[in-house]
Amino acid sequence: MTLSSSLEDYLEAMIDLFNHEGKIRVSDISAKLRVEKSSVNTAIKKLKNLNLITHEKYGEVILTEKGKIKAEEIKEKHIIISKFLTDFLGLSDQEADRDACKIEHTLSGHTFKRLLFFIQFMEESPFFDKNKWKESFNKYLESVESLEREA
Amino acid sequence: MTLSSSLEDYLEAMIDLFNHEGKIRVSDISAKLRVEKSSVNTAIKKLKNLNLITHEKYGEVILTEKGKIKAEEIKEKHIIISKFLTDFLGLSDQEADRDACKIEHTLSGHTFKRLLFFIQFMEESPFFDKNKWKESFNKYLESVESLEREA
DNA sequence: TTAATATGTTAGCGTCGTCTAACTTGCTGA
DNA sequence: TCAGCAAGTTAGACGACGCTAACATATTAA
Numbered sequence: 415m416t417l418s419s420s421l422e423d424y425l426e427a428m429i430d431l432f433n434h435e436g437k438i439r440v441s442d443i444s445a446k447l448r449v450e451k452s453s454v455n456t457a458i459k460k461l462k463n464l465n466l467i468t469h470e471k472y473g474e475v476i477l478t479e480k481g482k483i484k485a486e487e488i489k490e491k492h493i494i495i496s497k498f499l500t501d502f503l504g505l506s507d508q509e510a511d512r513d514a515c516k517i518e519h520t521l522s523g524h525t526f527k528r529l530l531f532f533i534q535f536m537e538e539s540p541f542f543d544k545n546k547w548k549e550s551f552n553k554y555l556e557s558v559e560s561l562e563r564e565a
Numbered sequence: 566m567t568l569s570s571s572l573e574d575y576l577e578a579m580i581d582l583f584n585h586e587g588k589i590r591v592s593d594i595s596a597k598l599r600v601e602k603s604s605v606n607t608a609i610k611k612l613k614n615l616n617l618i619t620h621e622k623y624g625e626v627i628l629t630e631k632g633k634i635k636a637e638e639i640k641e642k643h644i645i646i647s648k649f650l651t652d653f654l655g656l657s658d659q660e661a662d663r664d665a666c667k668i669e670h671t672l673s674g675h676t677f678k679r680l681l682f683f684i685q686f687m688e689e690s691p692f693f694d695k696n697k698w699k700e701s702f703n704k705y706l707e708s709v710e711s712l713e714r715e716a
Numbered sequence: 717t718t719a720a721t722a723t724g725t726t727a728g729c730g731t732c733g734t735c736t737a738a739c740t741t742g743c744t745g746a
Numbered sequence: 747t748c749a750g751c752a753a754g755t756t757a758g759a760c761g762a763c764g765c766t767a768a769c770a771t772a773t774t775a776a
Contacts, residue, residue, distance in 0.1 A: 449733090449734070452754090499676065516671035520671055528656060531654075531709055532654055538705075550690070571762080571763065590724090600765090603764090604765075606725060611762095623771060718774105719776090722773070725771090726769075728765100728766090728768105729765080730765080731764085732763090733762095740753100742754090744748100744751085
C-alpha cells in the first residue's frame with residue numbers, strides 16, 4: 415500500500431499529536447498542517463478506508479496498529495533526513511525540518527536505508543571526527559559563501 | 566516564479582531533447598516522460614504562458630532564454646543529487662537517476678547549494694580519500710546488509 | 717501522387733487535494 | 747442552564763494533471 419504525500423503528512427501529524435497531546439483532534443491536525451478542517455475530514459475518510467485509523471462522527475481519531483507502524487516509518491524517515499540536513503549540510507533545525515517534510519515522501523525505501531547507513535558509517539568512521547569535520551566544513555562554507563556574496 | 570514538479574519534469578525533458586536531438590517534439594517528450602501526447606500539449610500551453618518556451622501549432626518546441634536558464638537549473642540539481650546518490654550512497658546509476666528525478670523538485674535552493682558544497686568539501690578534504698572511503702563504505706554496507714538478510 | 721502512417725491537437729472525463737459556505741454538534745462559563 | 751463559541755461535518759466548487767477518443771495535419775514510401 416502506497417500513500418500519497420498528502421496522506422503521509424496527515425498520518426505523521428496524527429502520530430505527533432498522539433505522542434505530544436495524547437489525543438488526535440481534527441482542529442489540531444488542521445492547525446498543524448495549515449489546512450482547513452474540511453480537508454482534514456476528507457483525509458480521515460481515506461485513511462479510515464485504508465484501516466490506518468478509526469474514527470466516529472465527532473469522536474477522536476485513533477491510530478490502528480497498522481496506522482501506528484506506517485506513521486512511525488514516515489516519522490523515522492523524517493528524523494533521519496533532518497539529521498542529515500543539520501549534521502552534514504549544516505542547515506538550521508527549522509530549515510532541515512521544513513525540507514525533510516518534503517524529501518521524506520520521495521525517498522525510496524532503499525535509498526533511505528542507504529542514507530541511514532551513510533550517517534552511521536560516517537559517525538563510526540575512524541578517519542571521520544564529527545567535531546573536526548563540522549568545524550572545517552563550516553570554515554569551508556564561510557569561505558565559499560563569502561565568495562558568493564561578492565559575486 | 567515557481568514551477569510544479571510536473572512542469573519542471575517537462576522542462577527538463579525538453580532541454581535533454583534539445584541537447585541530444587537538436588529539436589524538441591511532442592512525441593519525444595511523450596515517450597521520454599511516458600505520458601500521453603495530449604498531456605504534453607497541456608504542459609506546453611502552460612510553459613508557453615510562462616514565457617519559458619515558444620510553440621506554434623504543429624511546430625517544434627523552442628526554449629526561450631528564460632526557459633533555458635530555468636531548465637539548466639533543474640538539470641544541475643538533478644546531476645548533483647544523482648552524484649550524491651551514486652558516489653556517497655553507492656546507488657546504481659539507474660536507481661540514482663530515478664530517485665534524483667523525484668528529489669530534485671523538493672530541495673530548496675539553499676539546501677541544494679549546501680549539498681553541492683558538501684560534495685565539493687568531501688572531495689577536497691585532506692582526511693577524505695574517495696577510493697579508500699568507497700571501499701570501506703562498501704564493506705560496511707555488505708556487513709550491515711547481510712545482517713538484514715539474516716533478520 | 718497519394719494512401720498509409722506518424723505526429724500533433726482538441727474535447728471531455730476522472731481523481732486528488734484543496735478551498736468556502738453553510739450546517740450540526742459539543743462544550744463551557746456567566 | 748442555556749447562549750454563545752469551538753469543534754466537526756457536509757456539499758459543492760476549483761485547479762492541476764493525467765487519461766481516452768476523435769480528429770487534423772504532416773511525412774513518407776509505394
